[in-house]
Amino acid sequence: MTDHEVPGPAPGSPAGRRSPARRQDLLDAADRVVMRDGPDVSMNTIAAEAGITKPILYRHFGDKDGLYRALAERHTEDLALAIRAAVRPGRRTTPRERIRATIDTYLAHIEANPQLYRFLLHHAGAESADVRGHVTAYQRRIGEELAASFDPLGASGVLARAWAHGIVGMVQASGDWWLDEHPCDRAELTVYLTELLWGALPAALATAADAPDRGTGGRAYESG
Numbered sequence: 001m002t003d004h005e006v007p008g009p010a011p012g013s014p015a016g017r018r019s020p021a022r023r024q025d026l027l028d029a030a031d032r033v034v035m036r037d038g039p040d041v042s043m044n045t046i047a048a049e050a051g052i053t054k055p056i057l058y059r060h061f062g063d064k065d066g067l068y069r070a071l072a073e074r075h076t077e078d079l080a081l082a083i084r085a086a087v088r089p090g091r092r093t094t095p096r097e098r099i100r101a102t103i104d105t106y107l108a109h110i111e112a113n114p115q116l117y118r119f120l121l122h123h124a125g126a127e128s129a130d131v132r133g134h135v136t137a138y139q140r141r142i143g144e145e146l147a148a149s150f151d152p153l154g155a156s157g158v159l160a161r162a163w164a165h166g167i168v169g170m171v172q173a174s175g176d177w178w179l180d181e182h183p184c185d186r187a188e189l190t191v192y193l194t195e196l197l198w199g200a201l202p203a204a205l206a207t208a209a210d211a212p213d214r215g216t217g218g219r220a221y222e223s224g
Contacts, residue, residue, distance in 0.1 A: 023060055023070070026050050030071055031116065039119035043067075068124040068131045075116060076138040079109045083142060100194040102146055103171055107186045110175050117179070143168045167197060 029050035033041050043064055047057040061067040086101040110117040125132045147164035171193060178189055 026052075026057065026060055026067075027070055027074055030067065034071075034119045035113070035115050038115050039123040041119075065128045065130050068120075068128045069134060071116075072120050072124065072131045072134045072138075075113070075120060076135060079106070080138060080142060080145075082109060084145065087145075096194070096198050098146075099167070099197055100190060102142075102167075103193050104186065104190040106171055107175055107178070107190060110179060111186055114179050117175075121176075139168050139172070140165070170197075 026046075030046045033046050033049045037045065043054050043057065046067075047054045050057065057067070058064070061070055083102055083105045086105045087098040120131065121135060125135055143161065143165035145164075146167060147160040174189065174193060178184075184192075
């Protein structure tokens, strides 16, 4: 963005406090602009969509980073809740089903909101350390939740967490590629990634089962 930033009052100050409903309306306007015009939208365009000026927009969020952070919190929380619902106990009974559900839910979310995904991960995340930190914390949170689903496999502790965070990174990288090229539909990619993981995890578990300190924080196995 090339907009000259004119920060408004801090969000917690008397002048910076605004109604939650109005704040949500402004986030809705930002969503519409990003989905319509792509990730490189200007703050002026967002303000115009909301029917206000840029300084008024800043008053609601403190500054540009405040708006970026609010959008990141909105969409990462939506995705986190969707993944949690998809893998909740009783709905998915096996680790394989939970892995497939996690992958499909993530891909469905970015497929439905490709411009917002690019905006948060590649535009706002590049400009704002706060947004980058929030997205990183969200990814780690998803990894920790996924790690819990490996318990029926016998994986726990460091082993389960290493796998889970690796899966999150792999699915994100695959999702980036898939959005850019779209060589197959979502269901097909979900099957490809699930089968890749499911073919690897039991073999990795068998290897790790014979190693000392599995899942306790030590090395899973000795190299060489």
